[in-house]
Amino acid sequence: MPRPKQALLSRERIIAAATALIDAEGLAAVSTRRLAAELGVRGPSLYNHFATKDEILDAVADSIAAQVEIGMFATEPWQKALKAWGHSYRTALAAHPNIVPHLAQGPGRRPGALRMADAVYGGLVREGWPPARATHIGALMRYFVAGSALGSFARGFVEDPTFYAEDYPHLTQAHRLPEHQRSVDEGAFTLGLDALIDGLTLTYDQFGYGKNLRR
Amino acid sequence: MPRPKQALLSRERIIAAATALIDAEGLAAVSTRRLAAELGVRGPSLYNHFATKDEILDAVADSIAAQVEIGMFATEPWQKALKAWGHSYRTALAAHPNIVPHLAQGPGRRPGALRMADAVYGGLVREGWPPARATHIGALMRYFVAGSALGSFARGFVEDPTFYAEDYPHLTQAHRLPEHQRSVDEGAFTLGLDALIDGLTLTYDQFGYGKNLRR
DNA sequence: TTTATAAAACTAACGGCGCTAGTTTAATCG
DNA sequence: CGATTAAACTAGCGCCGTTAGTTTTATAAA
Structure with missing residues (x-):
């Protein structure tokens, strides 16, 4: 699948799915392939929105801190x-x-x-x-x-x-x-x-x- | 190398090496291959002494708690x-x-x-x-x-x-x-x-x- | 409007990971 | 002394993070 007419991913969608996965199954369950599967895409597609997996975790952490x-x-x-x-x-x-x-x-x-x-x-x-x-x-x-x-x-x-x-x-x-x-x-x-x-x-x-x- | 005349590993040696590696380079640096290399053996040899990598980390944690x-x-x-x-x-x-x-x-x-x-x-x-x-x-x-x-x-x-x-x-x-x-x-x-x-x-x-x- | 560029998905692949199976040899037990 | 157990090894499975290169679409520039 090449570039779709409507983007499948966004930083927000990725953060939300990562948060849910971390809560449900722990940090160790978060792999790029697994997280991508939850979002209906393949692992490397995440790298169009975040430079590394660690940046995804940073974004999850900050979205939680921002709720305080x-x-x-x-x-x-x-x-x-x-x-x-x-x-x-x-x-x-x-x-x-x-x-x-x-x-x-x-x-x-x-x-x-x-x-x-x-x-x-x-x-x-x-x-x-x-x-x-x-x-x-x-x-x-x-x-x-x-x-x-x-x-x-x-x-x-x-x-x-x-x-x-x-x-x-x-x-x-x-x-x-x-x-x-x-x-x-x-x-x-x-x-x-x-x-x-x-x-x-x-x-x-x-x-x-x-x-x-x-x- | 088959079984040596003097055992190369012991639980204590493994715990000490794992502690040093965790302190120096963080949890992420501890892989079975890397830890084994620090001890002069190959990765799978660790499994003669601990059932899983997690058991090694447990033992490190308890050796620290025991010092309190x-x-x-x-x-x-x-x-x-x-x-x-x-x-x-x-x-x-x-x-x-x-x-x-x-x-x-x-x-x-x-x-x-x-x-x-x-x-x-x-x-x-x-x-x-x-x-x-x-x-x-x-x-x-x-x-x-x-x-x-x-x-x-x-x-x-x-x-x-x-x-x-x-x-x-x-x-x-x-x-x-x-x-x-x-x-x-x-x-x-x-x-x-x-x-x-x-x-x-x-x-x-x-x-x-x-x-x-x-x- | 056409053309060039950037964006967002993909496939393929690299080296490293935890761990298992099976092998070899030495130590230990009956 | 024979049998068993222990401790090292090699080979290999499926998964990992990440990169490179491809295809198509959206967007910006001329």
Whole structure:
């Protein structure tokens, strides 16, 4: 088949199909031939739209980062903004855990990830955090969110109830974690995010970072 | 070459060579042929010692998890233990960031990771944390540590000083992050870990979890 | 309107991949 | 001592990312 009258592919269609395939079968299932087959074409046709397979994964990662809400940093106090952003960020990443290792390599030149970094840093500095600390907070939030989306804690344990008894005396109930996966992972994330913000508030108040703000 | 008088390979030698290769050139550089070449043999010989390439990666991951110190949970107050463990855990993982995505899939049946989970959970419960909360704390700590080791925050930014000016008004200094990589990443991790523990201490005190302990 | 160029699909093929089967020889067990 | 197991090997399967070159269509230039 030579060039068709209506293009079969577009960057958007490729990104959507790659995202679906990554979610359904993991990063390892994404080959150019397989992805092309999902789109009804042959493998090399993808190279008319992306230079490499890695560029496709970059585009998938950025389309996910672009879905994270960041407007709250322009309007809300930093604690409220950080909490809302953290939940939005985690929701976006946890919906696509298989791409997280790729996404966590940093923003690079991807506009979605860069707009997020810009909004977070700008919002924290506006609220009185020293620039170096604002950088640290942006970093540690990415650590926490990426780590929580990377792999479910609860699903990491074996479901065989007899497996732990002998060698791991405190893990006798660990086989029950997978069946409560969502509540364990969300409970852990919420506990951690709240603790982080409480702990940062102690520092913020202790050093009086908020005392020169007009509100 | 048929069976040699002295075996050329062992599980330990393979794990060591795989770790070195992963650290030096990344997960993608590890092919059975390449790894075998580093060991002076041909690819298929590895299958006399491991059933699949994935089992090799599992063994690498567990040898790293086994290096994390966990003795403090038997002797120290939970805050001090959590802080020391967090730093030891991060040190071990950050030395091998390329294997973190594999490691963060959970302990599975790997003894090193399971001993760690057992010690952490047991220590927290002994200090009065309710079992569900102890699980959450183990989980959120893994989130934070794995996320921090997964990808350097500071190295994720482009070094070109003109790149950010136009579109990202708050990131005008971001091009300087990579040159301060270690201090930024360690500063962010320490700030976050301290904040987490401070925040958890508020909860611990508020609910009086420590009030029935004999010390 | 004609002509030139660029775009988007294709086929064929290269070297590398994980892994299996079958072979050879040495070590070990009964 | 004979039988079995272990540890290296070679050959090869089907899949991988990517490149080169082909064909046809859409678009831009003259």
